[in-house]
Amino acid sequence: MTYPQPTRNAALSRLSDFAANMGHNYAHKRNFDYGANANVAEDLWRDNVSRLSPFIRHKLITEQELIAAAIATHGAQGADKFISEVLWRGYFKGWLEQRPQVWTDYVTNRDDKFAQLKTQGGLRKIYEQATEGRTGIDAFDHWAMELVETGYLHNHARMWFASIWIFTLKLPWELGADFFLQHLIDGDAASNTLSWRWVGGLHTKGKTYLATKENIAQFTDGRFNPTGLAAEAIPLEEDVSYKLRPLKIPPVPPNAAAFALLVHDEDCHPESLTLPGKPALLIGSTGADSKSPNGVSDNVRTFANSAVADALARGAEHFGCKAVMWEKGEKLGSIMAKAGLERLLSPWLPVGALKDAIGGEIGGNNVRWVMRDYDAAIWPLATKGFFPVKKKAPDALRALGMEL
Numbered sequence: 001m002t003y004p005q006p007t008r009n010a011a012l013s014r015l016s017d018f019a020a021n022m023g024h025n026y027a028h029k030r031n032f033d034y035g036a037n038a039n040v041a042e043d044l045w046r047d048n049v050s051r052l053s054p055f056i057r058h059k060l061i062t063e064q065e066l067i068a069a070a071i072a073t074h075g076a077q078g079a080d081k082f083i084s085e086v087l088w089r090g091y092f093k094g095w096l097e098q099r100p101q102v103w104t105d106y107v108t109n110r111d112d113k114f115a116q117l118k119t120q121g122g123l124r125k126i127y128e129q130a131t132e133g134r135t136g137i138d139a140f141d142h143w144a145m146e147l148v149e150t151g152y153l154h155n156h157a158r159m160w161f162a163s164i165w166i167f168t169l170k171l172p173w174e175l176g177a178d179f180f181l182q183h184l185i186d187g188d189a190a191s192n193t194l195s196w197r198w199v200g201g202l203h204t205k206g207k208t209y210l211a212t213k214e215n216i217a218q219f220t221d222g223r224f225n226p227t228g229l230a231a232e233a234i235p236l237e238e239d240v241s242y243k244l245r246p247l248k249i250p251p252v253p254p255n256a257a258a259f260a261l262l263v264h265d266e267d268c269h270p271e272s273l274t275l276p277g278k279p280a281l282l283i284g285s286t287g288a289d290s291k292s293p294n295g296v297s298d299n300v301r302t303f304a305n306s307a308v309a310d311a312l313a314r315g316a317e318h319f320g321c322k323a324v325m326w327e328k329g330e331k332l333g334s335i336m337a338k339a340g341l342e343r344l345l346s347p348w349l350p351v352g353a354l355k356d357a358i359g360g361e362i363g364g365n366n367v368r369w370v371m372r373d374y375d376a377a378i379w380p381l382a383t384k385g386f387f388p389v390k391k392k393a394p395d396a397l398r399a400l401g402m403e404l
């Protein structure tokens with residue numbers, strides 16, 4: 001299986017190819033995982049799901065563009081299921097943004113569990129079998145290898161995998177979430193952490209997801225029929241309750257002196273940011289390896305680095321300015337001083353590993369954060385569950401000219 005080019009052009013081309021499938025076809029077939037090489041067109045992509053997530057994750061294409069394409073092709077009703085799934089992403093982003101401690105605790109607990117692997121031989125053995133695809137559960141072993149090789153798993157496979165990891169293999173969910181972040185090209189702090197917590201019964205308290213062989217057989221079109229899976233999924237527990245910290249939307253930066261614009265791998269479409277003019281310099285930054293203490297796969301690193309390179313090239317042409325990379329060990333302040341610039345703007349850095357890695361230094365340079373209108377409209381709605389977000393989204397998006 002080949003993987004798409006990490007460019008905006010490739011994202012637009014995939015969006016255009018998939019738009020016809022965003023209606024009835026998606027609603028009826030999205031839950032089927034036909035396998036990496038099945039049901040594919042000439043370009044070797046599955047057709048029942050969009051596989052746009054790596055592009056969306058790096059904002060080579062925006063959620064707003066996806067929803068607009070879905071409405072234009074099928075109408076809001078006809079593409080309701082697809083639009084809902086896109087909204088799930090915004091829900092998770094907003095939920096984590098307003099409860100950053102969930103991420104901080106994940107990082108602490110993940111590191112504790114990695115320390116336990118060093119001292120507990122039994123646990124280490126099962127972890128190694130799981131991540132190397134040697135558990136003897138054929139479907140699970142297949143997905144572990146598919147993830148490592150391709151950097152992608154179908155949504156249903158992610159659910160089954162996480163459920164078997166937690167309830168059959170009884171491994172800590174944090175290590176599974178980390179395994180995903182090492183290998184998923186779309187690996188995202190919010191969607192990944194909260195989906196693992198959802199499967200384990202921590203996100204919707206007490207509600208778990210149990211993978212069964214009947215469901216796997218049906219939705220893999222008979223490719224797998226695994227035995228020995230856990231018969232029940234008793235919810236995980238934690239003795240912490242996370243308080244909501246309402247999001248403060250930053251005002252649009254005022255029109256003033258010349259500024260540098262940061263381009264990081266959380267947002268690779270600088271041309272569509274609301275800015276107070278044209279930047280005098282673009283500064284590119286990547287940090288994919290910060291996602292895991294073990295670093296990330298070549299697939300993940302290459303995609304993130306190339307996405308930023310693509311954004312810098314496009315941005316430099318669009319704004320008519322120079323672009324430089326912020327290299328490891330270099331001070332951001334020195335890059336700006338060298339260019340004679342004192343003002344820095346940056347697309348919002350959401351809660352996650354990149355913010356942990358570079359957020360402090362960016363903040364130290366008197367940065368003005370730029371939040372996208374779509375995120376500012378959807379994220380604050382994520383105060384409780386998904387369904388209130390779905391209900392309020394039409395009003396929230398109407399202001400952006402979108403009629404759901």
Ligand SMILES: Cc1cc2nc3c(=O)[nH]c(=O)nc-3n(C[C@H](O)[C@H](O)[C@H](O)COP(=O)(O)OP(=O)(O)OC[C@H]3O[C@@H](n4cnc5c(N)ncnc54)[C@H](O)[C@@H]3O)c2cc1C
Nearest residue numbers: 049050051052053085086089155158186187188191192195
């Ligand atoms: C355990 C687990 C871990 C996950 N980790 C990630 C992750 O790290 N990054 C990530 O982007 N998604 C994650 N997901 C959500 C989902 O599996 C992927 O977004 C989806 O499979 C991407 O494939 P696609 O682009 O073909 O999706 P499509 O079905 O074509 O959906 C279109 C877009 O909608 C969004 N979307 C679809 N389903 C979901 C969902 N359940 N939750 C949130 N957004 C969704 C994605 O941006 C996706 O690209 C995870 C799900 C589970 C169960």
